[in-house]
Each structure stands twice: as C-alpha cells, then as structure tokens.
Amino acid sequence: MANTPDYSWPPMGQRKVIGQRVKRLDGPVKATGRAKYASDTKPSGMLYGAYVACPHAHAKVTSVDTSEAEKMPGVKAVHVMAPAGTEIQWQGWEVAAVAALTEMQARDAARRIKVAYEAMPHLVHEEDLSKAGANARKGSEQKGGDADQAFQQAEAVSDGQYGFPVITHCCLESHGSVVQWQGETASAWPSTQDVTGYAGQLAASLKIPATNIKVQMDYVGGGFGSKFSPGAWATVAANLSQKAGGRPVRLFLDRQMEQTIAGNRPSAFAKIKIAGKKDGTITAWDSASWGSGGFQPGGPPPQPYVFVNIPNYRRVHTGVSLNVGPSQAWRAPGNQAASYLTCCAMEDFAAKIGMDPIEVFRKNVNYAQPAFQERYQFQLSKAAELAEWKKLWHPRGQSGAAPVKRGLGVAVGTWGGRGHASNCRTTIHPDGSVLVEIGTQDLGTGTRTIITQVAAESLGLPVGAVKLEIGRSDQPRDGASGGSSTVGGVSTSTRKSAVNALEKLFEAAAPALSALPEQLEAVDGKIQVKGSPAKSLTWKEACRKLGTASIAEMGSFNGRNDGAGLSSEGAAGVQIADVSVDTETGLVSINRYVAVQDCGTVINPKLAESQVYGAIIMGISTALFEERIMDRQTGHMLNADMEFYKLAGIGDVGDIVVHMDIRPENDSKGVIGLGEPPAIPICAAVGNAVANAIGVRVAHLPMTPEHVLNTLEGRNA
Amino acid sequence: MESFAYANPATVEEAVGQLAAQWGEADVLAGGTDLISLMKENLHAPRRVVNIKNIKALEGIRKTAAGLRIGALVTMDELAKSALVLAGYRALAEAAAGIPSPQIRHMGTVGGDLCQRPRCWYYRGGFGLLAMKDGKSLVPEGENKYHAIFGGGPAYFVSASSLGPALVALGAKVKLVSAKGAREVPVAQFFVTPKDGDTREIALRPDEILTEVVVPGAAVKSATYEVRQKTALDWPLATASVALEMNGTTVKSAKIVLGHVAPAPWDSPAAAHSLAGKQVTEATAEAAGKAAVADARPLSQNAYKVTLAKVAVKRALLNAVKG
Known part of the structure; x- marks a missing residue:
C-alpha cells in the first residue's frame, strides 16, 4: 500500500485558489430568480396542502368534523393529526391538513373543518418569574470557590438586571416540503439543513426503508438552525400524498404558522452581581437567571461566558414551561444570551469602578481558556483601533448635553466550529472534466463556492474547471449544516477526495513523463515533474492517459481528526458597536459596527466577510427590533407576521466594518466554521453602547423607544 | 380567501353601481396594499371586488379655485414628489414621503391611505375593531404598546392613515360619491371613533367611493414629523402634522394634529392656542408639545408614546418655521 498522501493545505503564500476572493458561484442564479428552491418545486400532478391550526394556547380537542371539507371542490385528501382527546399545548398546533388542486381550495377547505375545543388555562409570559407559578422549575445552585467571602471582601460590587426576549427565525422560505409517497417509495423536495440525514428521519415515520426515499434540495431559503429535521410537516405531506393516491403534495407553513410554531430562540433573563477590585480584576460572579424555550423550558445559557474561570461563583437557573411554540437552535444557541448576560454585567462592573470596559476585559482575559487569551488581547486592540475607541469612547453617560448621545460598547464571543463527518467523491474523466459530489447543502453561506475552490486548488485547476453537485440523498453522505460544521467537514473531505483522485491521475500520467507518480505535481492546469516544470502534460493530455476509465475517488472525514491539520475548532471574536441614541425619542441608530473575527484557515476571504456581514445585520435586527409578542389573555402570538415582527432593513444597520483575523498562527489551525461565531456578541455590544451613551442600563432587549424611554423616564419595563 | 366576483368599471358611475347598501357585499380595490391582506386573512370577505384603477377621472393632482385637488x-410616491404639493403643502408631502416601504409608496393610493383598516393586532387577529373577547376589550390588560393614548376607549386602535393628520391640519375635505349623488366631508369628520363594534372608523358609507381630496389653498407653513423605528417597512409610533398661518414671524393661528395616538387623527386646539401670537422657538414648541399631550391617558404599556407625541409636535413646529 502506498504511503498516505500529504493532504495538508499548501503553505499560505503558495495557494492559488484558496484564499482568493472568488465571487459566490450561485450568486447570479439567486439574484435573477433562476435558482429554484424547495418551495418552487412543482412536480407533475402536485397538490397544495393547507393546515388547520389550533387557535388556543392550551386546550383539549373534543371533536373534529371533516365532512364538509371533504366535499369541497378540488379536495383530494384530508388528514387529522390531533383527533378528539388530544391535549394541545400551544397556539398554532397542527390539528388537521387538507390537500387540494389549488392553494386557495386547500385553504378554503381547511377553514371548513370544524374543530371543537375545551379551552384550558395557559401561561405565555415568563419575564415576571413571580407569576410563573408551578410552570417555573428551579434548577440546583452551582457553586465554586467562596462567593460569599469574595462579595464581602470586594472593593466594588455591581449588580444589574438583563432581559433577552424570545425571537423567531423568520426564514424567508417557510418550513415545509413537497413529498410524494407511493407505496414503498417516496420522493421529498424539502427545505432542509440536512439533506443527508433527511431520508433516515422520514423513513422512521413512514416505516419504509430509507433507501427508498429520494431527497433533493438545490437551494434553501434560510434555516439558521430551525431546519434540521423533516418536522411533522413532512410526515403530514406524505400522509396526504398517500391518501391522494400518490400525487405529490406541497405543504409549507404560512407566515403566521412559520412565526408561531416553526422555531424560536429561547429567552434569558438574569439578575447578576459581580464583585471585584478597583483595578478591574473580577473576583466573584453571582447570577440568578430564568427563561423559556417553550413548553420544554430548556436550560441556562453558559455563564459566565468566555471568562469561564472566575474563581468564585454562584449561579442558579429557573426554566419556565410556556404554552408557546417550541424553540429551535438559533445561530449559536445559548451563546448570544450568554454573551449578552456576561458582557453587559461586565460593562456594568466597569462603569461601577469608573474603568474603560476594554481594560476590564483585558484585565480578566486570563479567566478565558488559555488557547484564547492571546487572541482576545489582539482582537480587543484591533477592534478598538478600527472603532477609534480611544478617540470616541467616554465614561458612561458623559456624552454631552445635546439630546442625541453617542456611545460605544464592546462584547466578545467564541464558538467551536469543528467540521462534521463528511464524504466526497471526485471523478476525473478522460476528457479532463472533473465532477465533485457531496450530499451537502449550501445554506447561503457559500458552501458551493468553497468546495469548488478546495477541489480546484487541490487539482491545480481554475475554479471554472470543476463541476460540483450537492443536495441529493444518493450522493456521498455529509452532515447537517449546523453549529458551523459544514465548512470544516466539506473542505476536509473534498481536499482528501481531490488529492486521492490526483494520485490516480499521477499514476496514469507518470510513464508518459518518464517519472514516478510521487515525483509529479499539478500546477496551473498542468501535470509536471517537481523541479522540472518543462517536463509536463497539460491537464487534458494527462487525463487522456486514462484511456476509457474514469477516476472516482472518495475522501472521508470522521468529524474528529483528519490527520493533516485540515480543520479544527475554536473561533474567537471581538465586536464594538458605535451608536447614537436620541434621548427625546428613544430611537437607537447604529453609526458603525466593528467585528474582528478569526476562523482558522480562510478559504475565501470575501465569503468569510460576507458571513460576518450577514451575522451582524441579523444581530442588529435582534438588538434593535425583534421580539415575539404574546398576548396573555388569548395566548396568541400577536406579531406573527412581517409587519409588527420588525426586521431591520439595509438602512437600519449602519456602517459595518469587518476584519478577518487571518494571522499565520490562526491560519495554521486549519479550517474552522464561521456561521455562528460572528452572530454572538451583537446584542451585548449594542446594549453596552446604549448604556454608555445614555448613562443607564436599558435592561431589556430590543433597544426600542419603548424600552429606552421607560428606562430614561424611570418606568419599570 | 372566499370566491368573489370581480368588477372592472371605467367610470365612477359604473363603479358606484357595483356597490351595495351594506358592508360586506362589495369592497373597492385600488393599490390593494391593504385589501388583499384583509381578504387573505378573511377579515374582509366581499362578494364583489370593484377595481377602480382603470377610472382615469380618479387620477392626477391639479390646482383648482378651491385649492389642490x-x-x-x-x-x-406621486404625492411625495409632486411639485404642487411640495410648494404649498409640505406637511402632506412629508407624510407621504415618510412611508418607508417602496412597495406601499408606489402601489398605495391617497384614497386607500384614508380608507385602510386599522393595524391593531387584535383587529387583525379577528377580534373586531373594539378587540372584544368575552364581552370586554382585550386592549387595556393586553399588549397595548402601539395603541391609543387618547380617547379613553372603547376603541383603542390607532388610525393607520399616514395622510389623515396632515389633511386635518390643512383643513382638507374628501369627496364621497354614491349612485345617489356626491357629498363633501371635512377630513376631520371623515375619521370617526367608533363607540360600538358595528360602526366603521370612517364616515364612508358602503355604497360610496372616495373620489378626491381637496386641500384649501391658504398660505400656511406646514410640516409633518414622524417617530418611526425603521427605515424599512414600519408604522410610525407617533406623528404630528402642523399648519401655521403666520403674521410676520409670529403665529396668527395654528392647527396641530397628532397621528397614531388615537382612533382618529387627534386635533389639539390647546396646543394650537398655546402658540397664538408667539414666535415658534424651542421653548414655545416644547410648550405646545406639552399642551398637546396634557390630556393623554396612556394604557399600561404605552406611556412612552406620550413623550413621542410631545416630541413630534415640537419637532414638527420647528421644522415648519425652518422654511
């Protein structure tokens, strides 16, 4: 057996395609509307599905009468998921569904399904823990060191309250799929973050072999962590399809249901005290937090965050069960809340002792994991420089007499981002054409582009010479795109697959060059002898040596250790918000937002920056506008739309400055995922900037006129 | 959405012939930025939709003896960019220009702005104009951060019209036409605060079409100031439109009308009175703002809107005299 090839990345200065600012390969088809999403799929004979959703937050179904709906024009199937006796735990719970020839017919018929309920008491609010009653479940207190003594002996103690509301994912393409179920086989066109895992999960509910389920998805219109599983909707679509004689059924949530039941980010509220010295050294942490992930209350965000080794601590968390739609992972689950609670409490401590918060962060950086300490020091400096911190920062509240006040705030984030298990197949044909296949998905992160760049780099070809196919269940298995695991996974498997295929090509080409295969290299579209570039074949000439036999070589990564340093984990970032607050109206606007972020080896700096821009736009939207508004009387989500569920527009996000920390010591770590890391610190940085501007902490996100003016005017929010 | 008949008249006479004496029979379609949503949510389920977009007589802005028609x-969008409007009716142009959604600016019409239904989430959620459940309003103990701070119920929604406050401030009238004839109604009386669940929030009758708005031509300094969170699709939290008849540098008479704070544009004679005979300065504008909200009765979650209304008045006044 030959020696294991050298899979490691070429040295930084010698890369030809990796590290280039290649434009997103699917940009033109997406921008022109030629890209077809799952919700655009229209297989022949397709029916449209519509749901009947429960209008109560907590109720028992007493009867379901579908007789009138079944007689409606165009109706081909009716399916009841919540028969009499079902106890429903949130508004929007799917009770029944209809498939009909047109969407309007399906909706009209769904409205004629008569469901009777016995309403039951509900709880939909958790911000006031004293009203949660038996729905509040207090966890056990966790302690370390001697917090009591540290607080008693502290030179300074700060305390504050912080509130981080539930927000929704707002996927522009709602959750759903087109499914065709014909006896022992099924086809699915889902909107999913997990093409590879989809068939297996759907098979479990349809009770047919996963091998008989074909899955295809070319483009997905947003997931952010909420589209890992086929969801009940795929099973319902399949049942409707079967009942309709095997015709495909399109079942996507409407906007109201999307906002209500398709996933949300849990809330987090906390009372936090910090003890420390006047030189900025923190000595103790004390937090009592609570929050809700829905009917399942969920756990606490990690606290303290990043500064994990504060020696004395005490923390307790209470989870609250609510009659609301279930939470789903939301771009770095737990981490935005953790960053908000920790970084806001630290900024309050800095204000208490009259110190610059960046100096307080620096002073305590030794509480961070050792591998991150130097990086945070560097990134704090870099972010401060880009934000003109020295010039623009002022002690809290010292922002002049004019009604519009400017403030700066800092926050930090960290994330693992190790690649998931991934398999790739590279096929080199005798005509020189190259096909790369992975059963992965591009969530809009640029996955297509970076796979192609890795393959092109590895084969010594330009990007345009590599054809890529992704998004099908019959391709080599990849993993779910979540937790920033995709780029590490696919870049590693692609690299290995391409290098393996190239080895085979070297074997075929070596005799013609009177050389040994291991003496060859692929450079600039040529196969040449190392050290003697004059002895070369063009790529096509070399491929012709294959005769009629194509090369098809796999590359596999087990998700743990790739053996060549291709990928690893552990990203860090520092962000600074520069805001203006109109203290007469409470309006907060972003002047400039600075993000300094590392993610190991960067395959495409343009796409990496684009990921960071996207995360910050999304994060500013959550910091300034987004909140789920529940009505305590009806148990309804009142802003389950795109009108009063407010999302930032491009004019609302200010000037965003992104600096990728691509120092050689970071590059040498290998590829690390970037989806979550930059999405973490934004609420904290904006909240801190607002406090810095107006001189007082606005406890509750989002930073709306309501919350800002309530704080300034002394009303408890 | 229920099935409906679709009428496509070319004249006002044909259009009014398609309307009925009761609400629910027919709805008028212009830009469709509100009606389509209402129909999709089954809040409106008309048997007939009367498209008036092909009626040429309903287009255009022109000067007449009575003022701007x-x-x-x-x-x-046309309104915001019209030279005629910009020249003498700044409050109106600013109210139209303030709508941040390009889709609504380009599709939404003047008639539609005045006739659109409230955005109250209880109304949109199917609880009716008065947001009733089990015989009582959901608003006072519910989620009322965007609701009225004036009026005291039983209606707590806020008028959604962007143009209403400016038109009231400018003393405009609307022309309402039915098969029986035409009538003119001052915009101040066009908006109605319903006392029961069966009354509409506008004086339009089900068999009428709003055909035009006439704004008198008096020389006034005017402005509209909106407090709005987003630059993308969003509704104002509070607005103020002011029209000042000047005597040199002092205010001879003023009209100050708040928006998005009551079920109808909220005229504040007290604020107007506070300015009479005075110059508009930071201090007098601030005092007018205070006077405008002296009678505000905020609900459990919207006290902040009192501040916003006060600031909107102050800033509108200062903008109006800035020229």
Missing part, C-alpha cells in the same frame, strides 16, 4: 388614485 388630489385624485383618489394618486399614489403616495
């Missing part, structure tokens, strides 16, 4: 089909 604005056709019901004029879009918000």
Whole structure:
C-alpha cells in the first residue's frame, strides 16, 4: 500500500485558489430568480396542502368534523393529526391538513373543518418569574470557590438586571416540503439543513426503508438552525400524498404558522452581581437567571461566558414551561444570551469602578481558556483601533448635553466550529472534466463556492474547471449544516477526495513523463515533474492517459481528526458597536459596527466577510427590533407576521466594518466554521453602547423607544 | 380567501353601481396594499371586488379655485414628489414621503391611505375593531404598546392613515360619491371613533367611493414629523402634522394634529392656542408639545408614546418655521 498522501493545505503564500476572493458561484442564479428552491418545486400532478391550526394556547380537542371539507371542490385528501382527546399545548398546533388542486381550495377547505375545543388555562409570559407559578422549575445552585467571602471582601460590587426576549427565525422560505409517497417509495423536495440525514428521519415515520426515499434540495431559503429535521410537516405531506393516491403534495407553513410554531430562540433573563477590585480584576460572579424555550423550558445559557474561570461563583437557573411554540437552535444557541448576560454585567462592573470596559476585559482575559487569551488581547486592540475607541469612547453617560448621545460598547464571543463527518467523491474523466459530489447543502453561506475552490486548488485547476453537485440523498453522505460544521467537514473531505483522485491521475500520467507518480505535481492546469516544470502534460493530455476509465475517488472525514491539520475548532471574536441614541425619542441608530473575527484557515476571504456581514445585520435586527409578542389573555402570538415582527432593513444597520483575523498562527489551525461565531456578541455590544451613551442600563432587549424611554423616564419595563 | 366576483368599471358611475347598501357585499380595490391582506386573512370577505384603477377621472393632482385637488388614485410616491404639493403643502408631502416601504409608496393610493383598516393586532387577529373577547376589550390588560393614548376607549386602535393628520391640519375635505349623488366631508369628520363594534372608523358609507381630496389653498407653513423605528417597512409610533398661518414671524393661528395616538387623527386646539401670537422657538414648541399631550391617558404599556407625541409636535413646529 502506498504511503498516505500529504493532504495538508499548501503553505499560505503558495495557494492559488484558496484564499482568493472568488465571487459566490450561485450568486447570479439567486439574484435573477433562476435558482429554484424547495418551495418552487412543482412536480407533475402536485397538490397544495393547507393546515388547520389550533387557535388556543392550551386546550383539549373534543371533536373534529371533516365532512364538509371533504366535499369541497378540488379536495383530494384530508388528514387529522390531533383527533378528539388530544391535549394541545400551544397556539398554532397542527390539528388537521387538507390537500387540494389549488392553494386557495386547500385553504378554503381547511377553514371548513370544524374543530371543537375545551379551552384550558395557559401561561405565555415568563419575564415576571413571580407569576410563573408551578410552570417555573428551579434548577440546583452551582457553586465554586467562596462567593460569599469574595462579595464581602470586594472593593466594588455591581449588580444589574438583563432581559433577552424570545425571537423567531423568520426564514424567508417557510418550513415545509413537497413529498410524494407511493407505496414503498417516496420522493421529498424539502427545505432542509440536512439533506443527508433527511431520508433516515422520514423513513422512521413512514416505516419504509430509507433507501427508498429520494431527497433533493438545490437551494434553501434560510434555516439558521430551525431546519434540521423533516418536522411533522413532512410526515403530514406524505400522509396526504398517500391518501391522494400518490400525487405529490406541497405543504409549507404560512407566515403566521412559520412565526408561531416553526422555531424560536429561547429567552434569558438574569439578575447578576459581580464583585471585584478597583483595578478591574473580577473576583466573584453571582447570577440568578430564568427563561423559556417553550413548553420544554430548556436550560441556562453558559455563564459566565468566555471568562469561564472566575474563581468564585454562584449561579442558579429557573426554566419556565410556556404554552408557546417550541424553540429551535438559533445561530449559536445559548451563546448570544450568554454573551449578552456576561458582557453587559461586565460593562456594568466597569462603569461601577469608573474603568474603560476594554481594560476590564483585558484585565480578566486570563479567566478565558488559555488557547484564547492571546487572541482576545489582539482582537480587543484591533477592534478598538478600527472603532477609534480611544478617540470616541467616554465614561458612561458623559456624552454631552445635546439630546442625541453617542456611545460605544464592546462584547466578545467564541464558538467551536469543528467540521462534521463528511464524504466526497471526485471523478476525473478522460476528457479532463472533473465532477465533485457531496450530499451537502449550501445554506447561503457559500458552501458551493468553497468546495469548488478546495477541489480546484487541490487539482491545480481554475475554479471554472470543476463541476460540483450537492443536495441529493444518493450522493456521498455529509452532515447537517449546523453549529458551523459544514465548512470544516466539506473542505476536509473534498481536499482528501481531490488529492486521492490526483494520485490516480499521477499514476496514469507518470510513464508518459518518464517519472514516478510521487515525483509529479499539478500546477496551473498542468501535470509536471517537481523541479522540472518543462517536463509536463497539460491537464487534458494527462487525463487522456486514462484511456476509457474514469477516476472516482472518495475522501472521508470522521468529524474528529483528519490527520493533516485540515480543520479544527475554536473561533474567537471581538465586536464594538458605535451608536447614537436620541434621548427625546428613544430611537437607537447604529453609526458603525466593528467585528474582528478569526476562523482558522480562510478559504475565501470575501465569503468569510460576507458571513460576518450577514451575522451582524441579523444581530442588529435582534438588538434593535425583534421580539415575539404574546398576548396573555388569548395566548396568541400577536406579531406573527412581517409587519409588527420588525426586521431591520439595509438602512437600519449602519456602517459595518469587518476584519478577518487571518494571522499565520490562526491560519495554521486549519479550517474552522464561521456561521455562528460572528452572530454572538451583537446584542451585548449594542446594549453596552446604549448604556454608555445614555448613562443607564436599558435592561431589556430590543433597544426600542419603548424600552429606552421607560428606562430614561424611570418606568419599570 | 372566499370566491368573489370581480368588477372592472371605467367610470365612477359604473363603479358606484357595483356597490351595495351594506358592508360586506362589495369592497373597492385600488393599490390593494391593504385589501388583499384583509381578504387573505378573511377579515374582509366581499362578494364583489370593484377595481377602480382603470377610472382615469380618479387620477392626477391639479390646482383648482378651491385649492389642490388630489385624485383618489394618486399614489403616495406621486404625492411625495409632486411639485404642487411640495410648494404649498409640505406637511402632506412629508407624510407621504415618510412611508418607508417602496412597495406601499408606489402601489398605495391617497384614497386607500384614508380608507385602510386599522393595524391593531387584535383587529387583525379577528377580534373586531373594539378587540372584544368575552364581552370586554382585550386592549387595556393586553399588549397595548402601539395603541391609543387618547380617547379613553372603547376603541383603542390607532388610525393607520399616514395622510389623515396632515389633511386635518390643512383643513382638507374628501369627496364621497354614491349612485345617489356626491357629498363633501371635512377630513376631520371623515375619521370617526367608533363607540360600538358595528360602526366603521370612517364616515364612508358602503355604497360610496372616495373620489378626491381637496386641500384649501391658504398660505400656511406646514410640516409633518414622524417617530418611526425603521427605515424599512414600519408604522410610525407617533406623528404630528402642523399648519401655521403666520403674521410676520409670529403665529396668527395654528392647527396641530397628532397621528397614531388615537382612533382618529387627534386635533389639539390647546396646543394650537398655546402658540397664538408667539414666535415658534424651542421653548414655545416644547410648550405646545406639552399642551398637546396634557390630556393623554396612556394604557399600561404605552406611556412612552406620550413623550413621542410631545416630541413630534415640537419637532414638527420647528421644522415648519425652518422654511
């Protein structure tokens, strides 16, 4: 057996395609509307599905009468998921569904399904823990060191309250799929973050072999962590399809249901005290937090965050069960809340002792994991420089007499981002054409582009010479795109697959060059002898040596250790918000937002920056506008739309400055995922900037006129 | 959405012939930025939709002896950019220009702005104009951060019209036409605060079409100031439109009308009175703002809107005299 090839990345200065600012390969088809999403799929004979959703937050179904709906024009199937006796735990719970020839017919018929309920008491609010009653479940207190003594002996103690509301994912393409179920086989066109895992999960509910389920998805219109599983909707679509004689059924949530039941980010509220010295050294942490992930209350965000080794601590968390739609992972689950609670409490401590918060962060950086300490020091400096911190920062509240006040705030984030298990197949044909296949998905992160760049780099070809196919269940298995695991996974498997295929090509080409295969290299579209570039074949000439036999070589990564340093984990970032607050109206606007972020080896700096821009736009939207508004009387989500569920527009996000920390010591770590890391610190940085501007902490996100003016005017929010 | 008949008249006479004496029979379609949503949510389920977009007589802005005549089909974008409007009716142009959604600015019409239904989430959620459940309003103990701070119920929604406050401040009238004839109604009386669940929030009758708005030509300094969170699609939290008849540098008479704070544009004679005979300065504008909200009765979650209304008045006044 030959020696294991050298899979490691070429040295930084010698890369030809990796590290280039290649434009997103699917940009033109997406921008022109030629890209077809799952919700655009229209297989022949397709029916449209519509749901009947429960209008109560907590109720028992007493009867379901579908007789009138079944007689409606165009109706081909009716399916009841919540028969009499079902106890429903949130508004929007799917009770029944209809498939009909047109969407309007399906909706009209769904409205004629008569469901009777016995309403039951509900709880939909958790911000006031004293009203949660038996729905509040207090966890056990966790302690370390001697917090009591540290607080008693502290030179300074700060305390504050912080509130981080539930927000929704707002996927522009709602959750759903087109499914065709014909006896022992099924086809699915889902909107999913997990093409590879989809068939297996759907098979479990349809009770047919996963091998008989074909899955295809070319483009997905947003997931952010909420589209890992086929969801009940795929099973319902399949049942409707079967009942309709095997015709495909399109079942996507409407906007109201999307906002209500398709996933949300849990809330987090906390009372936090910090003890420390006047030189900025923190000595103790004390937090009592609570929050809700829905009917399942969920756990606490990690606290303290990043500064994990504060020696004395005490923390307790209470989870609250609510009659609301279930939470789903939301771009770095737990981490935005953790960053908000920790970084806001630290900024309050800095204000208490009259110190610059960046100096307080620096002073305590030794509480961070050792591998991150130097990086945070560097990134704090870099972010401060880009934000003109020295010039623009002022002690809290010292922002002049004019009604519009400017403030700066800092926050930090960290994330693992190790690649998931991934398999790739590279096929080199005798005509020189190259096909790369992975059963992965591009969530809009640029996955297509970076796979192609890795393959092109590895084969010594330009990007345009590599054809890529992704998004099908019959391709080599990849993993779910979540937790920033995709780029590490696919870049590693692609690299290995391409290098393996190239080895085979070297074997075929070596005799013609009177050389040994291991003496060859692929450079600039040529196969040449190392050290003697004059002895070369063009790529096509070399491929012709294959005769009629194509090369098809796999590359596999087990998700743990790739053996060549291709990928690893552990990203860090520092962000600074520069805001203006109109203290007469409470309006907060972003002047400039600075993000300094590392993610190991960067395959495409343009796409990496684009990921960071996207995360910050999304994060500013959550910091300034987004909140789920529940009505305590009806148990309804009142802003389950795109009108009063407010999302930032491009004019609302200010000037965003992104600096990728691509120092050689970071590059040498290998590829690390970037989806979550930059999405973490934004609420904290904006909240801190607002406090810095107006001189007082606005406890509750989002930073709306309501919350800002309530704080300034002394009303408890 | 229920099935409906679709009428496509070419004249106002044909259009009114398609309307009925009761609400629910027919709805008028212009830009469709509100009606389509209402129909999709089954809040409106008309048997007939009467498209008036092909009625040429409802288009255009022109000067007449009575003042500026604005056709019901004029879009918000046309209004915001019209030289005639910008020249003498700044409050109106600013109200139209303030709508941040390009789709609504380009599709939404003057008539539609005045006739659109409230955005109250209880109304949109199917609880009716008065947001009733089990015989009582959901608003006072519910989620009322965007609701009225004036009026005291039983209606707590806020008028959604962007143009209403400016038109009231400018003393405009609307022309309402039915098969029986035409009538003119001051915009101040066009908006109605319903006392029961069966009354509409506008004086339009089900068999009428709003055909035009006439704004008198008096020389006034005017402005509209909106407090709005987003630059993308969003509704104002509070607005103020002011029209000042000047005597040199002092205010001879003023009209100050708040928006998005009550079920109808909220005229504040007290604020207007506070300015009479005075120059508009930071101090007098601030005092007018205070006077405008002296009678505000905020609900459990919207006290902040009192501040916003006060600031909107102050800033509108200062903008109006800035020229």
